Amino acid sequence: MNSIRSLKLWIVSALLVMIPILGYNSYAQVQSEFDQxxxxxxxxxxxxxxIYIRNGSxxxxxxxxxHMxxxxxxxxxxxxTIPNFIKHIATKSSMTGIPYLIKFKDGKTIExxxxxxxxxxxxxxxxLNNQ
Structure with a gap:
């Protein structure tokens, strides 16, 4: 009986150690993918x-x-996340609220x-196509 109790205690202890490590590895993988x-x-x-237009310049x-x-x-x-990067970093000036624009060689300008x-x-x- 004591050996079964010891084994259970060992398994629980091992899981308590492994779960944070596995969680960190998942976070690190997601962060690495975001960075890439x-x-x-x-x-x-x-x-x-x-040409990048920021606050009229x-x-x-x-x-x-x-700048980004x-x-x-x-x-x-x-x-x-990339959507948050676009929304909070790359969309508009945090000082003036004016949207950033991109102007192409043909003169076309878009936000x-x-x-x-x-x-x-x-x-x-x-x-997705490369998976």
């Missing part, structure tokens, strides 16, 4: 051959990327949230 997706999205922005795509990376750093890890959401949808479909 974010880098892909920012790479797409940097290479889109467009024009910036290169590289400057736009750097700075805003991400300032968010102190509070953003952990950054629309373009980034489209890019996110393309990335998600690409990931």
């Amino acid at each position: 997706d974010l880098q892909t999205l920012l790479n797409n922005l940097e290479n889109c051959n467009c 024009e910036y290169t795509a590289l400057q736009a990327r750097q 990376e700075l805003k991400m750093k300032s968010s102190r890890g509070m953003i952990s 950054s949230s629309v373009w980034l959401t489209d890019q996110w949808e393309i990335l998600k479909k690409s990931k």
Whole structure:
């Protein structure tokens, strides 16, 4: 009887140790996937051959990327999904509320949230097709 009780106690103790570790591994995997997706999205922005308009001023795509990376750093890890990144970091000025715009070589201008959401949808479909 004591050996069964000892075995049960050992199993419960092992589970109490393993559950947080397994949970952390799942979180780390999700965070890693988010980081990879974010880098892909920012790479797409940097290479889109467009002008980024923030508060009425024009910036290169590289400057736009750097600005968003700075805003991400300032968010102190509070953003952990691409939709939240688009909504809270890449859509509008946090100071003025003015939407960010992307202007293409042909003169077409759209809100950054629309373009980034489209890019996110393309990335998600690409990931599904590669599974």
